[in-house]
Amino acid sequence: RNKDFANAYGVLLADGPLAGVIARVIFVVGKDGKVAYKQVVPEITTEPNYEEALEAAKAAANA
Numbered sequence: 356r357n358k359d360f361a362n363a364y365g366v367l368l369a370d371g372p373l374a375g376v377i378a379r380v381i382f383v384v385g386k387d388g389k390v391a392y393k394q395v396v397p398e399i400t401t402e403p404n405y406e407e408a409l410e411a412a413k414a415a416a417n418a
Contacts, residue, residue: 366395373399381408383415391415 361367361377368376381403383392392411396403 368399379403381405383408383411385415385418391418 358367358375358377364380364382366378366380368374368378376399379396379399379401381392381394382390385391392408392415394403394408
């Protein structure tokens, strides 16, 4: 619910009836502190692809 984070990472919805809401997004951060994976769900009512995100997390952990 931190809008500073949402603005910094470009995940704050800017337009429409949901303006100001943070998008559904998954970030995986690698051991080096860099974003290794980012999934932004195009429709807020849709679930993210958790399986894909878990695979990205496993890959980042083993990198």
